[in-house]
Amino acid sequence: MQRFNLFSPTKIIFGEAKIQTLPDFLPVNSNEVLIVTGKNSSKTNGALNIVQTILKDANKKIVIFDEIEPNPLTDTVDLGAKIARENSIDLVLGVGGGSPMDASKCIAMLVNNEGSIKDYIKGKKIINLALPIITIPTTAGTGSEVNQSVVISDSETKTKTGVSSECMFPQFAILDPTFTLSMPYNLTVDTGIDALTHAIEGYLSTKATLSSDKLALESIEIIKEALPQVVKNRKDISLRTQMLYSSMLGGLVISKTGTIMLHAMGYPLTTFYNIPHGRANGILLPTMLEFLKESKVEKINTLNYIFRDNIRKFLNDLGISTKLRDYGIIPEDIIKFLNNVWGRRNFAITPKVVTREDIINLYKQAI
Ligand code: NAP
Ligand code: FE
Secondary structure: OOOOOOOOOOEEEEOOOHHHHHHHHOOOOOOEEEEEEEOOHHHHOOHHHHHHHHHHHOOOEEEEEEEEOOOOEHHHHHHHHHHHHHOOOOEEEEEEOHHHHHHHHHHHHHHOOOOOHHHHHOOOOOOOOOOOEEEEEOOOOOOHHHOOEEEEEOOOOOOEEEEEOHHHOOOEEEEOHHHHOOOOHHHHHHHHHHHHHHHHHHHHOOOOOHHHHHHHHHHHHHHHHHHHHHOOOOOOHHHHHHHHHHHHHHHHHHHHHOOOHHHHHHHHHHHHHOOOHHHHHHHHHHHHHHHHOOOOHHHHHHHHHHOOOOHHHHHHHOOOOOOHHHHOOOHHHHHHHHHHHOOOHHHHHOOOOOOHHHHHHHHHHHO
C-alpha cells in the first residue's frame, strides 16, 4: 500500500428533499446567520426562500448577502466579510453555485482573521479557525461544498487565484438535487464538465491515491452516461441526482489531489473572454490528454476506453467547441494567457514537466 493522509471532515447530507433536515444541523449556539448567495437564481429556484423559512422557524437572526457574481471578486468577498463582522455573525451559509459557496467559505474565514481576502491570496497565513460553514449547492459541478478550496478573482485584473485551508472545509454540506432542476442547458453542460475535469485531473495528479482514483473513476463513469441524458431531460430528478453525486465525488477527489494544468490553463479563458469556468476546461481537455498520454499511459488508456477513444466527440456532442477561435480567441492572446498561468502551483502536480514552450504550443494547437 502507498502512504497517504486522508482528511475529509465535511458531514455530507445527500438526497432529494434533504434540505428539510437543515434544522438538525444548525449549531445550537449559533444565532446570527449570514446567508451568502448570488443575485437571482436562489430566489427564482426557491432555495433562498426555503432556507430562510427554516432559519426563521429555528429562531435564528438572518442577514442576507446576495451580491455574489459568477467568478466572485475580491471586493465583493471583502464587502461580505465587513457585513459579517458588523453583524457579529456566527454561522455562514453558502447557497448557490460554486461562486457563492466559495465566497461563503472566504467570508467565514475572514470574520476570524483580519485583513482582506487579497492578503490571503498573496500568501498571508490564516491563523484562526473560520466560523462554521454550511454549504447548499444549486449547481452540480464545483464540489466546493465538500472541499477546503476557493477560487477568487482580483477586482482589478480579474485574475483567478485559489486559496486553500483546512479551516475552510464546510462543517455540513446539504446536497439536495431538487435545487439543480432549474439549471438551463448550457449551465448544466458547463458545470457537468467542471465536475468531469475535477475527476480526470485528480486521477492524473501526482497526488492521486488508490482511494481518490476509485472516487475519480466512479465520477467519470457516471458523468459519461448521465450528462448527455440530463441535458435533454433537465427535470429528471434521478439524472440530476447522479450529476450532483458525481460532482460531489469530484470535490472529494480534488480536496486530496488538487487540479492540475487544465484548470490553470482554463483560468485565462474566463479572465479575458468570460468563458464559463467548466466550459473553459472542456475546450482544452482533449489537448491536455494528448499532451500527457506518454506520461500516464495506463490511466490515459483507461480514460480513452471509457470515452471510446473520442472525448472530443463527447464534448462536441454536448455543444462544446474545442477550438479556441470559435470563442474569438486569436494567436496574439497566447502570450497574455501564458503570463497569466505561468508559475501556478497546478503545474507542480501535473505528471509531466511543462515548459513555457509547451504551454504556448498547447494553446496554439487548440486555436
Ligand atoms: P456560479 O458561478 O456559481 O453560477 C453561474 C450562474 O449560474 C450564475 O448566473 C447563477 O445565478 C446561476 N445558477 C446557479 N444555480 C442555478 C440554478 N440552480 N438554476 C439556474 N441558474 C443557476 O457557477 P459554478 O459553475 O457552480 O461555479 C463556478 C465558480 O466556482 C468559479 O468561480 C470557479 O472558479 C469556482 N470553482 C471552485 C472550485 C472549488 O473547489 N472551490 C472548483 C471548481 C470551480 P446567480 O448568480 O443569480 O446565483
Ligand atoms: Fe473547477
